[in-house]
Amino acid sequence: MKLRMPEYYKQFKCIADKCKDSCCSAGWEIDIDDDTAKLYDSVSGEFGEKLHKSIDNSCGNRHFILDEHNNCPFLKDGLCEIFTKLGEHSLCKICSEHPRYYEWFTDLKEGGIGLCCEEAARIILSFDKKFTTYDVNDDESDDELDTDSDNYDEDLYTFLKTARNKIIAHLEDNSIDFNNRIRDVIWYGNVLQQDIDFNLLDDEEIVDVTLSESSNLIDIFDFLCTLELNDNNWSDYLKDCSKVYTSNYTKLDEFEAKHPEVNDYLKNIAIYFIWRYFLKGCFDEDVLSKIKLMAVSVSIIRAMIFCKWLDKNSIKLEDCVDIVKKYSEEIEYCEDNLLKFFKASYELEAFNVEKIIGLFK
Numbered sequence: 001m002k003l004r005m006p007e008y009y010k011q012f013k014c015i016a017d018k019c020k021d022s023c024c025s026a027g028w029e030i031d032i033d034d035d036t037a038k039l040y041d042s043v044s045g046e047f048g049e050k051l052h053k054s055i056d057n058s059c060g061n062r063h064f065i066l067d068e069h070n071n072c073p074f075l076k077d078g079l080c081e082i083f084t085k086l087g088e089h090s091l092c093k094i095c096s097e098h099p100r101y102y103e104w105f106t107d108l109k110e111g112g113i114g115l116c117c118e119e120a121a122r123i124i125l126s127f128d129k130k131f132t133t134y135d136v137n138d139d140e141s142d143d144e145l146d147t148d149s150d151n152y153d154e155d156l157y158t159f160l161k162t163a164r165n166k167i168i169a170h171l172e173d174n175s176i177d178f179n180n181r182i183r184d185v186i187w188y189g190n191v192l193q194q195d196i197d198f199n200l201l202d203d204e205e206i207v208d209v210t211l212s213e214s215s216n217l218i219d220i221f222d223f224l225c226t227l228e229l230n231d232n233n234w235s236d237y238l239k240d241c242s243k244v245y246t247s248n249y250t251k252l253d254e255f256e257a258k259h260p261e262v263n264d265y266l267k268n269i270a271i272y273f274i275w276r277y278f279l280k281g282c283f284d285e286d287v288l289s290k291i292k293l294m295a296v297s298v299s300i301i302r303a304m305i306f307c308k309w310l311d312k313n314s315i316k317l318e319d320c321v322d323i324v325k326k327y328s329e330e331i332e333y334c335e336d337n338l339l340k341f342f343k344a345s346y347e348l349e350a351f352n353v354e355k356i357i358g359l360f361k
């Protein structure tokens with residue numbers, strides 16, 4: 001099978017002890033796959049004892065017992081003790097693959113690196129070339145095929161692949177104002193969804209959308225506050241951002257004029273969401289909620305970066321990386337939150353197409 005990855009993936013290497021906020025201290029449950037669990041069972045001596053004591057076997061899926069600070073118990077001076085004591089091959093699948101993600105189709109595995117990792121976020125935000133991908137042969141993928149990998153309509157898959165290329169090309173078209181590009185793509189998603197619903201896979205074009213109605217982010221911030229928390233401070237942070245953004249949004253034009261590079265970061269974030277989620281629409285015949293995820297994420301992340309700028313009177317790539325990483329950890333890397341988002345995208349008034357278009361004035 002072929003594995004297709006974004007070109008920027010070639011730049012990725014975990015920065016380990018140089019990472020400010022390692023994924024090993026993100027408070028996530030780290031499941032241990034069966035093969036690695038067997039290997040850990042066979043380790044003896046002092047380190048073997050630590051390994052056995054640090055694994056919870058009680059509820060079917062074996063995982064590491066986090067320490068009192070919610071860190072992986074093997075994180076020592078920013079490095080992984082399992083890696084340093086037993087070697088890279090001894091890492092469980094989750095640890096050796098993170099922050100890579102994959103999607104399986106019949107003849108192709110696609111992947112990338114997730115924004116929840118600070119080095120991945122740095123690479124993605126600062127990427128200054130056209131988005132391209134490359135293929136490698138990945139024989140191991142033939143053993144990994146899951147049952148859903150061919151559970152889709154081939155015509156829909158081809159239709160969405162063409163649509164995704166058009167969306168990415170449109171997002172990259174610097175001759176069009178950034179807000180306009182996002183508006184056009186949201187409307188295009190709406191048209192595509194109607195085509196899918198009526199089983200008319202027409203070759204639609206992306207058209208220029210003028211602003212329909214203005215809207216604000218308060219309802220969306222409020223919705224995000226109802227989601228599950230990974231970090232207990234996240235909800236207060238969202239509430240603060242909502243207040244600060246609402247009382248200062250008239251300064252948004254000034255911010256955009258002073259920091260045009262932020263729109264480049266946001267464009268890369270938009271492409272990340274489209275690359276990662278849009279083609280999943282061939283499994284559930286729903287592309288509109290994936291487009292809304294992209295648009296809402298871009299809008300909220302922009303608001304957070306804007307608030308940071310108001311606070312510091314300056315903004316650097318590193319500030320943006322921290323914001324994006326946190327957003328991704330809280331919203332994107334919690335399966336329940338993503339499902340709630342996709343459901344809300346059809347149920348909440350604030351998520352209707354015109355309102356979301358209105359966020360991009």
Ligand code: SF4
Nearest residue numbers: 014015019023117119
């Ligand atoms: S967050 Fe990324 S760079 Fe940092 S330790 Fe994890 S994988 Fe490595």
